[in-house]
Amino acid sequence: MTAFTYMLVSGIWLFGDQSSSDEEGLFIYCGAGMKKPMQNIGILFNHLFDIKITYNFAGSNTLLSQIQLYRRGDVYMPGATYYIEQANNSGLILTSQLVAYHTPVIAVPQGNPQGILDLVDLARSEVKVVFGDPNSCAIGKLGKQILEKNNLWNLVEPNIEAKAGTVNELVLWISSGVGEASIVWKSSLVGTEDKTDVVPIVEEKNIIKKIPIGLLTFSEKKQEALFFIVFVCSSIGKFIFQACGFDPYY
Template sequence: MKRFAIFLIILITLLSIVACKEKEKEELLIFVGAGMKKPMDELKGIYEEKNNVKINIVYGGSGSLLSQIETTRRGDLFMPGSMYHYKIAEEKGLVDKGVEFLYHIPVIVVKKGNPKNIKGLLDLTREGLKIALGDESSLAIGPVTRKILEKACIYEDVKRNVVVREGAVSKLVLDVNSNFVDASIVWRSSAVQFGIDLEIIPIEEKFNEIKTIPIGIVKFTKNEKLSRDYLSFVISEHGKEIFKKYGFVVKDEEN
């Protein structure tokens, strides 16, 4: 009888361990540019509801995310704000070849009503204006903005009006929303997502630097199968519709 009781206890313990393991959720760690937060949060919720998994997303400036991947040697997917930081990650052997499926379109944002009557890039050089721009080392829009202004031959003139460099695109939008600055250059999608009381001023086509947004698998992934499945979900037609809702332009629908 005593032996049977011991056997029963061992059996129950083993069954409990197996049950716990079955209930354990697979997890992914994804590094995503801050400008994609709203659509990626929505996609995360849908995927988690349909699958017994947990998606952990770290949002931030693309350069900062790249540094985290390189330092920690962890992660499953990388989705920066442009190919610039993804190519660096590729060159360093941190990621596989990425899939480019969205466009990031730079625009000028001003307060609703456009009180400073800003109509284009040249107006950003006017004396007395206060401008917020993205940090050139940590934020994807930073070096893109510099290229735009250099193409227009006004980088140094605009630089004199810059009062702050931000490390997150949402902060650039907030700076305009709060009247801290008169204008900023951000992604169109960021203006749609975070702009409360803003107007969007298009940038002249001959000067603009439209970028593609990639997503790809980090080479340190511990679950390549799940990573590929989630990547496929993000770039699916359903995923693209969600991105379009937040102001993004899908790469194969630009025309």
């Protein structure tokens, strides 16, 4: 019996045949950068177990602020472990698991009109840089850390034309030509190949993050929420993440 088959059997034992749908379902706070795989996982989970999944997609820090304020919901999935650690330190997380790696890259419009080849090119005065807000989203905070690691933040910051609250906004700005360069997640560019190009960041200059998922302490459906986390971390969940451009965590 495979791990996934065992999980399905366990799920059927836990939830029965689910003859009627759980209309309220589970509420998931999810970083915007994981929207594609998590939407697909939510659809499949609902199809298999008849449990509705409702997402709130936003920047990781924005979501953490909402969780601290409203103290409701079931699962938190930010774009980096830093945020789950902050939530855990505040007594908001019962348990957490790692799902996949988040790899930053430089995104440019198709054809790379400014000839961006390296992080240092973002410091050129003629380059219009768009950037994630370090106070709102994981990629903004991490992008700043990457530039600081390479002694470039003070040189690049004057070139920042606009800051976004989510990585999806950054991809839209690059796709439409509003910006000429940005640091985004590699996975966020999947499906935009006709509008964007990817400039890899060499490993020694990069900071690669792990994506966690955690059970909120005040969830009123802890059994179902924990099963959803198991499903996300299963081989099928990681396959979906891989299909969306992520490197699964094993």
